Amino acid sequence: MAGLIATVTLNLALDVTYGVDELVVGGSHRVTDIRQRAGGKGVNVARVATTLGHQVLVLGFVGGVTGEIVAEELFDAGLTALLTPIAAETRRTVAIVNGADGDATIFNELGPIVSADEWRAFHDRMPWARLGVLACSGSLPPGLPADAYAELAVRARHHDVLSVIDTGGDALAAAAKAGAVVRSNAAELRDALGDVDVEEGARQLVELGATAAVITDGARGMVAASKQGAWRALPVEQVAGNPTGAGDACTAVVAAAVAESPEPDWAVVLKSAVAASAAAVLTPVAGDIDLAAYRRWQPQVEVQSL
Secondary structure, eight states: OOOEEEEEETTOEEEEEEEESSOOTTOOOOEEEEEEEEESHHHHHHHHHHHTTOOEEEEEEEOHHHHHHHHHHHHHTTOEEEEEEOSSOOEEEEEEEETTTOOEEEEEOOOOOOOHHHHHHHHHTOOGGGEEEEEEESOOOTTSOTTHHHHHHHHHHHTTOEEEEEOOHHHHHHHHHTTOEEEEEHHHHHHHHOSOOHHHHHHHHHHHTOSEEEEEOGGGOEEEEETTEEEEEEOSSOOOSOGGGHHHHHHHHHHHHHHHOSSOOHHHHHHHHHHHHHHHHTSSSTTOOOHHHHHHHGGGOEEEEO
């Protein structure tokens, strides 16, 4: 049986979406639709993993009235959470959806400052004995070290817990050196390693120490590399919709695979990851997937050994 998937969202948010008939810069707008729910990449991962039938625990920081709303929404959504309180207010993100063309204009707050004592409290509350895999993703709030995810990966290894880290740039290289399964997109990969193609970059991350690397490559599909080899999965078909949660759906599939086996068959994982990412594009909000589409596409995904 798969172990518990703990998703780490160090910069939790309350995602607020306003719908307007037409967005005019400098104008006054009547909001026709308001939606809000707990957000952050790790929360999206948790929602997808739960939809796919896995046990999930949401970890992160919450503070102030906004933090209380986030905690309540996670509970209402049926997501179990172990949240560390902080003095500062949890951030909000605001998306304004233009009814004229469907485009969204997004405003992301940086997030609350997290103190060194609050960071230590987060570590002290980690239920390592219960965890099968630690999945970390999303931005870092001010106050935390740039290698926060790598630190979590090292601590996880000390407790015989595998980690999946979705990040980019220097944090991606640090996570690889810490032995995590790393996940990123092509742009984030090049921020870490320079101007490399995706296949070579994935192999380089494994050479740095990553257990495996899974890289999304836009219309060219997805690449995975481990010490056992490298593979590319091709997209099933062109999918139109909202791409914002596609990467998080991929991370959810990777985390679930690692929770089930420390050495999964990465060719099989890629089939599921490509199908889940495409199925996420069909839904209006990040964190949801179209299950029927996922089940239809998963066996159709073509995987090539590199």
